[in-house]
Amino acid sequence: MKIRSLLRSTFLAAALVPVMLAAPLSAETLSNDDVIMLLEAGLGEEAVIAKIETSDGNYLTDTANLLALRQKGVPSTVIAAMVKRSVVPVEMSDSSADPMAPHFPGLYLFDEAAAQPRMWKIDPTSSTQTKTGGILGYALTGGIASASVKAVIPGDKAKIASRVSRPVFYVYFDNDAGNSSGMFSTGFGAAIQTPNEFSLVKLMEKKGKREARMGSMNIGGAKAGVMDKDQIAFDYEQIAPSVFKVTPLNDLEPGQYGFVFAVGGGVGPGLAGSAGTAGARVFAFGVE
Incomplete structure (x- = not known):
């Protein structure tokens, strides 16, 4: 009888071991x-x-409690560790409709026509492929007629499109962390700081691609960047540090558009061996 009872206890203990091992320890x-x-x-x-760095903590770190800790002899290094563990990481968003909510750096289209308003992050396209236009006229007239230099963006249409004719955009720069190697970098350690350095243009739609005119040349010289006549006027305002609201001054016709800035170049031999830039970065969008 004792043997049977002992065996039963042994089997019960053996059965409980996996359960005990599987049961999570309560977090301290x-x-x-x-x-x-x-x-x-x-x-x-x-x-x-x-212990502080490897455990969850619920610390009171207001001024009064910090003074109380110090008065009780808690070293400053320990208090500093408690404060660090109390800092809640800022949650970044790429869709929140609230312009004041923290967003990842980038340019966003505000979709106010959606059932639930939200923002769409527009990924930039770096165009290093270029072409020249009007080169025959340039050659036949000895440079009197201008030849244009165009940046080429692959694809017929942008992934993001506005359903309103005067869309609203928000630009979130990351100036505190630096943009020299980010999406707003112009090369050589420089970066876009405000929307004033963008050019809003209507992209020329071609089969399987879109084009933006980024320079021109004639007998009188060469010009780099988007021509004044190609630029679409827009207004912008700063609503928070490094955060800007951007709105076209007039309604946009259906088509393909882009906020453009030149990357790493200037006037002189460049695109297609002519005036222009070494490339362009385009935040492309459509208007339906």
Whole structure:
């Protein structure tokens, strides 16, 4: 009988082992009092800081509580570790309709016509493929007629399109972190700082591609960048540090458009061996 009871207990214990192993340990959440208790128990600063850094914490870190911790002998290094663990990471969005909400750096189309308003992040296209237009007239007239230099954007249409004729855009720069290697970089360590450095243009639609005129040349010289006559006027206002609202001054006809800026170049031998830039970055969108 004792043997049978012993075997039954053994089997029961064996059956409980996997359950015990599978059961998650309850997560420990430290508080101000826990930190004080650990220090009073004789744990060194390094050990307490390691515990703080590897455990969940619910610390009171307002001015009054920080002073209270210091008065109880909590070292400044330990208090600093508690404060760091109390900082909640800022959640970035790529769709929030609230312009004041933190967004990832980029240019966004505000979709006010959607059932639930939201923003669409427009990914930039870097165009390093270029072509010249009017070169025959340029050659036949000895340079009196202008030849244009165009940036080529692959694809018939942009992925993002507005359903209103005067769309609203928001630009989120990341000036604090630096843009020298980001989407707003113009090359050579420089970067776009405000929408004033963009050009809004209507893209010429070709089979399987879109084009933006980025320069011209004639007997009188060469010009780099978007021509004044090709630029579409827009207004912008700063609504927060490094955040701008951009709106065209007039309604846009259905078609393909883009906010364009030149990348890494200037006047002189460049695109297609003529005036222009080494490339262009285009935030392309459509208007339906």
